[in-house]
Amino acid sequence: MVRGPSLHRLRQRLAEGVPAGRGDEDGVRRQWWAALATLQEDFLLPLQPLRGLWIASPLPALYEPELLRQLRGWVWTPPEVGSVLEDRPPLLPGSLTGQARPADAAPPGFERLILDEDDGTDPFLLLFTPQFQVAMALEGEPQRRRLILRFDPATLADALRLVDERLHSRSPEAARQLRSALKELGALRCEENTALTFWPRLGERLAAMAPSITLQPVVQTQAPREGGQAADARGELRLLEALTHEVRTPLATIRTLIRLLLRRLDLPTGVRQRLEQIDGECSEQIDRFGLIFHAAELQRRPQPRQTLARTDLTALLYQLQPLWERQLGRRELGLRYEIEPHLPPVLSDPSLMETMFGGLIDRFTRSLPAGSTMLVRLQPAGSRLKLQLSCVNPPAEGTAAPTAAAPSAVGPVLSWDPLTGSLQLSHQATQQIFHSLGGRLTERAGQGLTVFFPLAGAPPQPGA
Incomplete structure (x- = not known):
C-alpha cells in the first residue's frame, strides 16, 4: 500500500x-x-x-x-x-x-x-x-x-x-x-x-510574555512623578496579563492530556481518582488565572459595562452545584443551598458569571477551616436579587481555627492573604468585575460576601 x-x-x-x-x-x-x-x-x-x-x-x-x-x-x-x-x-x-x-x-x-x-x-x-x-x-x-x-x-x-x-x-x-x-x-x-x-x-504578545524580568527596588530614593507611576502601573498590568497567560496555557494542555487518559476503560480505580483530582485542580487554576487576566484587562483598558441579558440565576446556581461540591470536597468543606422558589431573572452576563462565581467561592473559602460548610443563599431584595455566601456549621469548639488577617495589596489587581499564603483578586478588582456584570458586591468581616443583581425589567437604581 x-x-x-x-x-x-x-x-x-x-x-x-x-x-x-x-x-x-x-x-x-x-x-x-x-x-x-x-x-x-x-x-x-x-x-x-x-x-x-x-x-x-x-x-x-x-x-x-x-x-x-x-x-x-x-x-x-x-x-x-x-x-x-x-x-x-x-x-x-x-x-x-x-x-x-x-x-x-x-x-x-x-x-x-x-x-x-x-x-x-x-x-x-x-x-x-x-x-x-x-x-x-x-x-x-x-x-x-x-x-x-x-x-x-x-x-x-x-x-x-x-x-x-x-x-x-x-x-x-x-x-x-x-x-x-x-x-x-x-x-x-x-x-x-x-x-x-x-x-x-x-x-x-511575545514582548508582554518576555521571560527576563528586571525587578525594581522596593524602596525608592525619591518619589516618582505621577506620569511615571501610571506608566509603571500599566507595565505591571501587562506583565500580569502575560504571566496569567503563561500559566493557563500549559495547564490547559495538561488537562487535555489527562482527559485523554481518563477515557481509558482499564485504569485502576486509584489511578483514575488521582487523574480526576489533577483535572479538577487544573480547571480551578485555569479559572483563577482567567479571572486575574480579566481583572487586569479591566484595569488597563477600562470598558463601559457590556450589554446585559436576562439570566436565570437560580438555574445557573443549580447547574454549578455538583462542580462546587467536588471543588469544596477536596478541601473537606461542605456546601448547602437555600434558594427561594420562583425567583425572577436578573440582568447580567451569564457567560462570565459562571467564571466569576467560581472565583468568588475560591476567595471566600480559602480561609475556612476544614469541616466548615458554605451556605449559598439567594433571595429577593426589593428590585434586586441578593446572593449571599456565609459560613455555617463551623468546626466544634476547641478546634484550632485560623486567625483572620487583613490581606495586603499587591498592585491594583491582587492581594496577598498572609493567612493562606495565596494570591487572590483584590476587593477593588472583584467589585469592578461584578459591576461590569451588573452586580454590586459588599464584603464585611465575619458576615460573608453579598452580591446584588438587578431584576430584569426593574428600573435602574441610583449608584448601581
Whole structure:
C-alpha cells in the first residue's frame, strides 16, 4: 500500500524559503503558544460567525471552545493517544469551568488520524476560512529551531496537496470529506496585508510574555512623578496579563492530556481518582488565572459595562452545584443551598458569571477551616436579587481555627492573604468585575460576601 507523503515532508515544504532558525526548544514553544493565542484571539474570534476547517498534529492546536464548535478539523495523534480516544473527541482546554459537555451538546467537529513513526511530533496547524488562511509549524534541529508562519497561496496550496495525498493513501474517506469541506468554503480570499498585521501582533504578545524580568527596588530614593507611576502601573498590568497567560496555557494542555487518559476503560480505580483530582485542580487554576487576566484587562483598558441579558440565576446556581461540591470536597468543606422558589431573572452576563462565581467561592473559602460548610443563599431584595455566601456549621469548639488577617495589596489587581499564603483578586478588582456584570458586591468581616443583581425589567437604581 502506498503510504503517501509523511508529515515531516509537509513541514519541510512549509519551511522552504524561510531563514534557518537559531532558537532553542523553550524559545520556539513560547513563540508557538503566542502565535496560537494571536491567531485565535486577534484574528478568528472577531470573524464571528465563522466557518472553515483546520488540520493539525500531534494534538488539536485550537483551544477556544467557540472555534472548535464552528470549524471542522482533522488531527494526527500518536498511536497510544488514538487508542485511548475510542470514538469520541476529547474535552479540550478553553472551557473555564472544566464541566463535562452536556450529552445533547454538539461535539467538537474533528476526526482523529494516526501518526506514523517517520511523521515526527513537531506541531503544525493548517487553517482555512473564506477570509483567512494560515499554515503554522515548528521545525529545525536542536538549537536551530524556528517558528514558521505562511500566508502565501502557493505554499498553502502545496500543503493542502500533500495532506490530500496522505489522506488519499491512508484514509480515503477522510480525503473525500476534506475535499468536500474545501468545496463548501467556496472561493478563498487572502488579504495581502495579513502577514504585515499578524507579525506585529505576535511581537507585541511575545514582548508582554518576555521571560527576563528586571525587578525594581522596593524602596525608592525619591518619589516618582505621577506620569511615571501610571506608566509603571500599566507595565505591571501587562506583565500580569502575560504571566496569567503563561500559566493557563500549559495547564490547559495538561488537562487535555489527562482527559485523554481518563477515557481509558482499564485504569485502576486509584489511578483514575488521582487523574480526576489533577483535572479538577487544573480547571480551578485555569479559572483563577482567567479571572486575574480579566481583572487586569479591566484595569488597563477600562470598558463601559457590556450589554446585559436576562439570566436565570437560580438555574445557573443549580447547574454549578455538583462542580462546587467536588471543588469544596477536596478541601473537606461542605456546601448547602437555600434558594427561594420562583425567583425572577436578573440582568447580567451569564457567560462570565459562571467564571466569576467560581472565583468568588475560591476567595471566600480559602480561609475556612476544614469541616466548615458554605451556605449559598439567594433571595429577593426589593428590585434586586441578593446572593449571599456565609459560613455555617463551623468546626466544634476547641478546634484550632485560623486567625483572620487583613490581606495586603499587591498592585491594583491582587492581594496577598498572609493567612493562606495565596494570591487572590483584590476587593477593588472583584467589585469592578461584578459591576461590569451588573452586580454590586459588599464584603464585611465575619458576615460573608453579598452580591446584588438587578431584576430584569426593574428600573435602574441610583449608584448601581
